[in-house]
Amino acid sequence: MAKTTICLSFDFDAISVWMGSFGAATPTAMSRGEFAADVATPRILDLLEREGVPSTWFIPGLDADTFPDSCKRVRDSGHDIGHHGYCHESPVGLDEKQERDVLERGLAALDRVLGVVPRGYRSPAFDLSPQSVRLLREYGFEYDSSMMGRDFELYRCREGDVMHRDRAPEWGAESDLVEVPVSWTLDDFPFMELVVAPPIVFPASTDVAAMGRRWVDDLDFVVDDLDGGVYTLTLHPAAIGRGWRLRLLEAVIRAGKEHGATFSTIGDVVTEWTASR
Secondary structure, three states: OOOOEEEEEEEOOOOHHHHHHOOOOOHHHHHHHHHHHHHHHHHHHHHHHHHOOOOEEEEOHHHHHHOHHHHHHHHHOOOEEEEOOOOOOOOOOOOHHHHHHHHHHHHHHHHHHHOOOOOEEOOHHHOOOOOHHHHHHHOOOOEEOOOOOOOOOOEEEEEOOEOOOOOOOEOOEEEEEEEOOOOHHHEOHHHHOOEEEOOEEEOOOOOHHHHHHHHHHHHHHHHHHOOOOEEEEEEOHHHHOOHHHHHHHHHHHHHHHHHOOEEOOHHHHHHHHHHOO
16 A cells, blocks of 8 residues: 655644634734744744654745744745735635735735745635635646545545535536645644634634544544545644644654654645646
8 A cells, every 4th residue: 555645734823813714903812823923833843843744834924924034934944835815814705806816915925025936725714715716726826725525635626616505516627726635623723722703613622632632543544544645634833832732743743653654745745646647
């Protein structure tokens, strides 16, 4: 069997998630973003450097503008960088002009601050609009990492689905945009962070250690049952980088090394997958 590939991905949601998704710009909300950028991110980067593990960081443009030094360290450490909106805006509910504006502002910030042209995109809140796939292709993205049509294998995004409530959908055509699927169960933020911003409420988990064990259990499944599966973990510095929670990431890395899995950036996985088709 082909080796399992582990993609550790980090959504660098510092102040942008509080302002963009939760509508909060209070001093306390901003302090949570400062912790993510100034305290948690260096901890995570130190760990990845010690372990010799590459990763992919999806950075909102506002956070690149606000915390350039932290973002430059991500870049200079050799990690892959993807697009994550400007102010953590979900494309859902945006018209095409608004969605284009968000894509362009995010691209401009990553270029201005980091000199990076991202190959990949991850939507805030893991959701896309009906025009997102077409726009991502138009702007030159090679992959998306926001959908859940598979669990541990890449696939190609469809473009032009038409949904009906009274009959079966009209599925669109397969595009050349590669999907690197995600899962809420392989995401730390909703299980670790208490958020009360009606109508959005993340109650946080009462047993975070159990969540970490589930992450390793999923990795065990991929290694034991799938040929060449891709295990993608979505992490947020504000969540995984606080205190002992970092040990949960260490446990995944340790388990991956014990299994002989390969650690890779998402971009490299997409390149390899595309070349094999």
